[in-house]
Amino acid sequence: MKLKSSYFFTLRENVKDEDSVSGNLLARSGMIKKNSSGVYMYLPMGYKVLKKIEQIIREEMNKTGAQEVLMPSLIPEEIYEASGRRALIGASMFALKDRFGKPFVLGPTHEELFVMAANHHVKSYKDLPFNLYQFQTKFRDEPRPRFGLIRVREFIMKDAYSFDKDLDGLTLSYQKMYDAYKASFDRMGLNYKIVTADTGVMGGLLSEEFQAVTDIGEDRLVLCDTCEFASNIEVSPCVTHDIPLEPFKDLSELYTPNVGKIKDLVENYQISEDKMTKSMIYMIDKTAVLVMVRADDEINEVKLQKLFGATVVELASAEVVENLSHAKIGYAGPIGINIKIVADHRIRSMSNFLVGANKTDYHFQNVNVDRDFKVTQYADIRNIKPNDECPKCGGKIYFNNGIEIGNTFKLGDKYSKALGLEYLDADNTLHPVIMGSYGIGPGRCLAAIVEQNHDDFGILWPKALAPYTVGLVIINTKIELQNTTGEDLYQQLLQAGVEVLLDDRDERAGVKFNDMDLIGIPLRITIGKTLEQGKVEVKFRNEKEIQLVDLDQVLPFVKNFLK
Ligand SMILES: [Zn+2]
Known part of the structure; x- marks a missing residue:
């Protein structure tokens, strides 16, 4: 992409109504823009990163044999009445009526619709197991949207649902999703913990959360300094040792x-x-x-x-x-x-x-x-505290903040029973289908990556997620040699399949460098004075040193970096 002829802007100043590092940097770098409280526009570069995150998740989901679908957002309210969740989700649901007065909601989560979809397919045990997933917009009327993309009212979610004939089947399906989630977050380079959590409005048998470890997370993660124990504070058990009572004094x-x-x-x-x-x-x-x-x-x-x-x-x-x-x-x-x-x-x-x-x-x-x-x-009705005894090994408890980027639920038969999803076994007896549900918030992943990868100058995207991996900066567009060299390198890199950004704007060099740092391009190539010696300056976003590279060595250098 060439910046001069593109939709592109950055902001010099911090954004006043963004209360997180990621919200501020994403807004300043022109990747997102708040439209109303908890509702955002994804602008070209932000959307590009979001698509990369989605593609990583999609590839890992497809490897497990899951099939992609797309459900509607506009859903008859009665479906949530039937599952008993209308009252449970309450005011967090956006509700509306159509022109005939029929009540609808904007889906906050989609278990109910997937049960309906499954019902069109499942007759007997031979039709199980399978797994369906989607990337789709969810709506939740959060009372306090905050932290940029982290607590929002409209967001894209990857949700998946597994359907099995029994609990053993669910255990296998669940493990596949668990592994796919780990693979996805590893590819994104996220630092995360997997913790047991409350099943909340989802209900069911087990819930685990994938929590990105950050300073601003809304969740308190309970971790042990000795063993692998990891839990959300909501469900972490406390250890209590009885101690002898003192002699009673008078009341x-x-x-x-x-x-x-x-x-x-x-x-x-x-x-x-x-x-x-x-x-x-x-x-x-x-x-x-x-x-x-x-x-x-x-x-x-x-x-x-x-x-x-x-x-x-x-x-x-x-x-x-x-x-x-x-x-x-x-x-x-x-x-x-x-x-x-x-x-x-x-x-x-x-x-x-x-x-x-x-x-x-x-x-x-x-x-x-x-x-x-x-x-x-x-x-046991109290919260565990730092320095408490670990409920698993007796080690010492410490806390981290976390952003929930994914969760996995063993739902069991809660939804299939409520909504009549059954199959016939080999003896012609009816059984409820056993379900799991699995969610990832790509927008939250994006925010968590920025929370974990930034410095005073801006974002530091990991190579796999950067909107562009190489940024070419022409120092002085009035010098023809710089322009033609920039154009030539741009074409070479494009043809080699490199995602390259050419800054050909008539701006001061300082502005261009600041923008490259702010938007977090991993490798910057500067076309300036050193051109007279047949060289360009090369700098990695996460390093201070500048290297000189011969013009004819630029392509091999970039290829080596992308390896
Ligand atoms: Zn422990």
Whole structure:
């Protein structure tokens, strides 16, 4: 491509409303442009990179025997009603009506449609297994779109669905996808971890996430310094060792005016956090439950949801809390409250601790379980923390941030049962088809690659993904020899199949160099003064040194670089 006659622009300044390095660099380099909150245009170079990412994924999918299809985005709402997911996905679904008043949604994920497609094919066990996939636009009305391409409302997703007759079959199909995902992310040069995760709105038996390790990731990855343990914080189990209780002290009230917050209690009363509890009232499928953890722990809502098999877990409103505790917010506690109490395992080993007194401006101190109140149920309901014990090997836990670039689900028969996808076995008995579903976000991959490959000057694309691998810069377009040499090298490289960009604009050299750095072209060839000696300057994007190469050696040099 020649820049002078192309759609191409870059921005000198950082983009104000981009809150991530990748969003900012991709927008500054003219690869993407925000259209509305969480909705982006992919401009020529950005789209070129996106297509390369898609092609890597497509090749790895095709190697497994999966077949590519394309489903619609516009889907009758009743299909999601039938699977039970309309309510579950709720306001995150874009919903609309057609001119006759029939309700439709813009698909946020496509299990339902693939079950319908499978139903046109599957009659007996002989029709299984198979795997279908697509690259298709998804819509999710995110409450807080952010981080450029990472949390968006419209995005392309590669989703795949496997169909098997039994769990053994699913295990094989799942492994194929798992391997194809690893191969895809390896080819993209991503630094990633594979972690077990919550099955969330997908439901099913197992979920694993492929998480790109970055500074800004929204997910907290739980990793072990000793073994291979890797988990999303949402589902990481905690290890609790019971410790002997201290002799009980007498229960007493403590006057704590205007200090409903833990940190204020620590500061004002010199009580350490491990001698306090956090009591929060949750609505778990519309039933109020008091949830207790040690004050320095965090409540894990996904664990709560699993514990109750609940659909909705949310903090109770101020009104509900004040009604149940008969006190202002911040003073709820377990003593005398008339609802179920679920406590983290760690509470069992606490003695003489502090709780809210269900009375405004008061806490109870020297509280002890069983003597002063009863716990309905103990469970693992807290978040694991750095330096905690690894649940697998006893090693030390540390955290990384991650961007979820892919996920794999063993769905089992959840969707086939709900939507009637069955097959006849050899004895003529009907069974539900066993499914898996597998997603990759190519846009997120693109963002994660930039998060992992950039410097102060711009992006550093890996060779396999760069929009162009070689950038030819003509220093002075007023000098005819530079122009003709540039054109000649451009044609040589094009004919050799090299993706080459020619900067033939009438701009200052500094502008051209800055743009090449910003858009992250891996190899820059400069046609300038050294032409008098029959040489050009060659520089790799990730190195500082400039080399001189003879004109007739440029093509072999580039070929060697691309090897
Ligand atoms: Zn470990």
